[in-house]
Amino acid sequence: MQSRIRFWLLGSLAAALLVTALAVLAVVARNAGATLVVNALARNSETIGTALRIQIERALAIGIDLDQLVGVGDVLNAELLRHKELSFFALVAANGDVISFVGRDQVTPAEREEMKRLLLINNNTALQESSFRVAKMDVSDGLSGVRKATLFIGFPANYIDKQVNAVVMDLVVAVLIALILVAEFLRFLSQRSALQEFSRFREFTQHLKNGDLGHRGQLQAMDPTGVLSQGMDDRLNTVRRTHQELVHRIEQAPTQIKECAAPLTLRLNEMARQYRLDTDPKEVRNRSEDARLRMVVFLVALSEEICRPFFAVYASSLDGPLALSSEVLAGIPLTTFLLTWALSQPFGAALLRRYGASKCLVGAAGLTGLGLLATAATDSWVGLVGLRALTGFGFGCVLIFSQAIMLRIGRVTGRARAMAEFVAAVVAAGICGPVIGGLLAVKFGTTFAFALAAACALAAILFAKGTSDAQAVDTSAKPFSVKATIAAMRHTRLLFLVVFSAIPGKIASTAVLLMLVPLATAEFGESPAVAGRLLLLFFLGFFLTSGWAAKMSDRWNVRKPFITVGGLVSALACLTGYAMDNIWGLFVVCSLLGLGQAWLSSPQIVLVTQMMEARRSAADSELALGVYRLIERFGGAMGPILAAILIRQYGLRGAMLAFGVILAVGCLVTMAALWTYQEKTTVDLEIDDGAQAT
């Protein structure tokens, strides 16, 4: 316990040091950027002032007196609305009369009076000490150059601080993204470096701690850890031999002694089951295949997420048919991508069987990468649509291949955890990609951004090349029957699970994230950046909890409770959003929805495949997975459409309530349908965390 406390203290100290480092970066950024931003702001004020001055001088030149100018306030107000960085305008005549003063709502009446007084006495020192910076421009009569008035343009002195505050928020997001990006690569590297053997030793001791004596460390290194591991392997083999000898002694004993030794026989049999002494010892599993697959998924998903922020604008800027509006020009390539992605799902199983894991992943990643590379080079809209179709197919194939391989590996190690690895990689890409893509597109252009995305997808080939599902259960011996699979999917409970849990969850997620949250944020007067941060909460909640939920689901070998709890939490998220009609309500919606979906996501997929296998027919669970994903994708596409209809009918709050009710009803119906379903009738071949031994 003490060492655990020390460990947590150390972790807290590391976090505090990181926060300090980031605070230092924020301060350095502020100091470096302050002058540049203020200079840019002053230049803008000058340009705006010049434009206004010219307008006023033109009016004075044709003989209209200053105090007879009508609409000066409206013109100044219009400029104030257009330029949000400014605080006020003031036009003061040469004799000191204030012709017009317009300021933002944030400028209080007391501050207005103070500024008017300072402007009249024209005291530079006093002006600099106020909470505003002021640019001045002389307004002449437009003819002889005689000064008739002075135009004052004010902006807040703490403008740079406001910008830095926004930068600090972005810094937090930037660090989060950097941590997730780095964690993905480190996770892979740790399985390929000195940490790999240590990680295997850790897993070995955890097996042993849980009473699973059926694993061996088999570490090769001759350092103290390796030597200890070899010593422990020897002792475990000795234990196994001792057990076998004792059993043999009883078998060889005369009948009378056997009868007396019956309780000992029972205990020995119990020990064999409890401590796995009756199975051949296995080496602790090398997780490098999981890490490799996860890296493939992450890189390919990242390649698409990089393109997401600027793709719509890019597509609408290409030379498409003039009859199509910008929105349609943007929408068609996007829809094509989603459509081919969805249609690729059912083909995964058949292609995997025919060509094997490595070839399939290499081919699909290559198709995605080449599609993106060609996209970087094309300037034809029609070409873009074609390339999106190709890329969508490749992308969809990578995802379905990876899921199927993960499930195969997961039969040995825990399927929910394997699926959670896949989902976490996709979500991590979803968190990192858009920010990186958006900034790179602005800085280096869309061609560069597309090329980088292509490089990510092509880099995935290096990891996909050696993919092997050799550690997985060989499913190629099973017959492959589409008819049997579709027939098996018509099973009542499976249909209920898909129709009342999977589809509503997908519909609600896409509707809330793509429509309700952005629109509600705008309605509350917040910027799109705030909406982006709220959406990030969903993905963060998902990313941080899905692995733990999957681990528990595998440990206890149950899926229904997780699906139920996840569904109820998701429903609660929407209902809370309805009840709390403010920005904090959206905060709760995004966080809870992410948690709820994280809880049910992997267990739901596993339950679908387990239900297929329990049918013991010629149905193929991987094909079923592909069909399930296809149905899910169409469900997801319906989300925004349904949201638009509900918003039109009932408003934003009403739509949020409607989705909460849909999720709640769906969850309750699913619970009822699965109430009598016995999950443990089909179990994974082995769960590697020793749950069954305890």
Add this chain to the structure above:
Amino acid sequence: MASVPFVRRVVQLALLPAIGVSAVLLFAALLVSLRLEKAVGDLVEDRASLIALQLTHVVEGGLRFGIRITDQSEAQRKMKSLIDSDAEVQTIALFDDTGERLMVQDRDGKIPGLDPRLVKRVLSQRPSKTIERYTRSWRAHGEEHIVMQARDAIGSTGAVVWVVYSADAAQVAFSATLDKLAEASMVMLVGAALLIFCLVFVVWAKWERHVEHAHAQLGEVPPTVPATERANPLPDVPLTEALAQLADVERELKVVGIKLTALGA
């Protein structure tokens, strides 16, 4: 004293977290610099839009009186005045409603071309959707481009204004900020790497002592559990509990063996 293999192992173990910290700091520095560049870039875009708007107002004024663009001397004068009054304006051009370029003012004589398809796209946008004129803006090669509609008397698109404005200020903001942040990050990184190395050194040394002690006691029959759990610096590796489990099983088997012997088996 630490042996070479031990130090090598410590370096290998410290390398990954050090790489992680450096990646986090440098990535954060890059993103913050890009964010500040965007803040300055947005102000530059604002200024460029203002230039375009000034010319647009002049052109629209003439179109409202039915004066064709080629007959508008004020437009030509305004373009010259704008380019003379602001050193960062690089190019100003005016296109008619057929997409033909009618007037252009350029600072250094190298008049760039604008994609005629883009001009046609801007001309084809219906102006009635919003009170704001349809505008396209983008940054390329350190220059901000603004393409803006100008409307005629009946509200349809009568002309297109194109302004190219120097965005050096944004690039300077990026470079200046990144330089400072990279320096700060490198300094912090060196400190962090040293700290990580020292930490890993201490923890790994404790770990190896704990492992050697456990190995020595493993030689006993049955193995004795290491004295206290406190000796394990890595609580996530339950070595003590694992050895305890092994000891329990061996003890139980020994008891069974003794009982069997007593029974005569």
